[in-house]
Amino acid sequence: MAIDPEVGFTADVIRDPGRFVGRTELIKDCVAALNAATGLISVFGKRGVGKSSLLRQLQQMALGQYSLVKSAGLQNHIPSRPRTYLTVYYTCDSLITNGRELISRLINDQDPEDGLLRLVPNDGKEIVEFSRGKEVSGGADLKVVSWGAKGVETSKYAKVVPNDVIQTFRNFVSAIVEHQVHRRMKRDALLIILDEFDVIADKSGLGSLIKSLSTPEVKFAICGVGRDFADLIEDHASVERLIEQGVLPIRPMSLAESEGIIYRAAELFRGEVRFAPGTAGAIAALAQGYPYFVQLIGKQCIHELNAKGGNVIDDSILQSVTNGLKAGKAFPTLEGAYQRAIGGSEGRAILLHLLAEQSTESSTTDEIGRVVLKNTRTVAEELGVQFIDQLMPRLVEARYGPVLERIDQGVYEFVNPVLRQYIRLREVG
Ligand SMILES: Nc1ncnc2c1ncn2[C@@H]1O[C@H](COP(=O)(O)OP(=O)(O)OP(=O)(O)O)[C@@H](O)[C@H]1O
Ligand SMILES: [Mg+2]
Known part of the structure; x- marks a missing residue:
């Protein structure tokens, strides 16, 4: 029986805290940023370095799921009564040319698990509480199971202002805070996470909009490719006071962390695959701190193993992978x-x-x-x-x-x- 590489390795964003490796300092920073009453969270770094994966973990923590924080040995950093949120997660794309279009996308986003619209109180919509992780306690968010026969319509709680997306957005947000965050879910605030924020060509005005909307009840987290915070937000002067906490630069992983991905994979394979001593280090060295590359090489090792038979990733398997890489055949x-x-x-x-x-x-x-x-x-x-x-x-x-x-x-x-x-x-x- 062929071994499924996806059991231990993935090229996807890591949502499951059980698959998230390392990044202890950043996890600590996430806890601190979420528990500050106000403030903007910004996550930036190079392509493929692990930004979105950290953001998904931030989302879990915002919901009150602290299993990753505990397994990272950071229990002491969890406040006795952590702030909890309802969350929105939106991934921008390059067709969004400016802030107005971003807001327009947000107020129309029908994603059943992550969209803003799902949280706007509305008669025609059926929502359930759902947990994003394995942890039983806490961690619930709202999910739309049915948009209702009438589809999505303007609600009686939140006023849609024709031709004014910004005001409509403000109205949606305040309706969500009042009805869903406080009344229904008894949370502290709403967290709006915007991934790939860097692709928006014209970000002028977004800083001041974010500032005007950020309150103890509404927090934003923005993420994208960049060298520093100023790469993400143009009018950064307007948000300067919001960023005392929550600036999270993601750097390449250390060799030990990269090796950790291999050890974690070995656990996930539950004995089906073993890694000979030294192979984790060799893979980490090839990947140069990029978890994406560790995952790809790991996967390719499993493919080679399936072709050759056996259950140990050793030098000869790794050699086949690097030969394939050299010849342009492996990736x-x-x-x-x-x-x-x-x-x-x-x-x-x-x-x-x-x-x-x-x-x-x-x-x-x-x-x-x-x-x-x-x-x-x-x-x-x-x-x-x-x-x-x-x-x-x-x-x-x-x-x-x-x-x-x-x-x-x-x-x-x-x-x-x-x-x-x-x-x-x-x-x-
Ligand atoms: N902490 C981690 N532990 C294990 N694997 C990780 C971790 N972080 C990222 N990865 C892996 O690295 C790859 C890239 O992760 P991710 O998509 O989060 O990066 P990104 O910085 O958002 O990339 P992009 O710039 O393309 O948006 C994925 O294959 C993911 O599985
Ligand atoms: Mg990403």
Whole structure:
């Protein structure tokens, strides 16, 4: 019987606290931020570093489910009476061009588990309390089981103001706070979580809107790709006083945490798969702190194991995985991105590899992972790569990825650090 890799590994956002590994400091910060009466929570970091997974854990804690906090050994940090919330979780997309459109999306979001609309008191809608985790006590949120025969209509509790989405949103929020948060669920506040906030092109005014709506009864958490808080919110001056607590930068994982993902997987497989000593460390080293890559490599190990038989992931399995990686056969998603970027040009492939391999040790912004074209120029020319300036544009063009973002004259950054690491490990070509 083939072993299902998904039992222990996943490329999806981690919702189940039992699968969430490490990040102890961030968990502590989540508890503190949720238990502060006011304040905006911001989560930012590079692509694939684990932002959404942390956000889903934050949502669990907001509902009063503290199993992760306890298993992380942080019981002492839980207040005797933790603040509890009802939650909304919305993932933005790049079709949302500005704040008004975001608000318009929110007031129309019919997601039965995470949408704002499900919480607006309304006659035509049937809702039940549901628990998001395995923990029995607490953790209940509201879920729509049926939108009713009449569908979604303006409710008698919350006034829809024609042509004014902002006021409609305000009215919805205050109706939710009064009827659902306080009266029905007896919670402290409403938490509105906005993931992929960075993709909204024009964020002007959102800071001041968030500020005006943030009260002890309404809290926002925003999350996205960014180097710091100011990358997420344009008019950050307006929210400055809201961010004393709750600034959560997510960095790559330590090697020990990455290894922890393998140990956790071993537990989840319940003895069906074993990892030979040293393999967890080897996988962690390949992944360079990116949990997404750990999960992908883990999965691929299981595929190899299924092909070869047996139940131990050892050096020979790992060798097959790295050979497949080198040849571009093991990770179709990353390989697709790589091929799209190089566009069949050998010269561009060489250039991309040289850029990916550039050491960032010398810079203080090591974590940012910038690369400088001129540092690569000479080597590339020595390797016979010509017309470097004609090879570059495709690498920064959106429709081919983009693989690189231009930061400054001759200075670039890999948009996806996992892809960068993949390129480092892959053979040229
Ligand atoms: N704490 C963790 N423990 C185990 N696996 C994790 C953890 N955090 C993230 N992962 C894994 O890493 C991958 C990326 O996680 P996630 O989607 O949360 O990252 P992200 O930063 O939101 O990515 P993106 O920038 O693409 O939105 C997923 O495969 C997830 O399973
Ligand atoms: Mg995400």
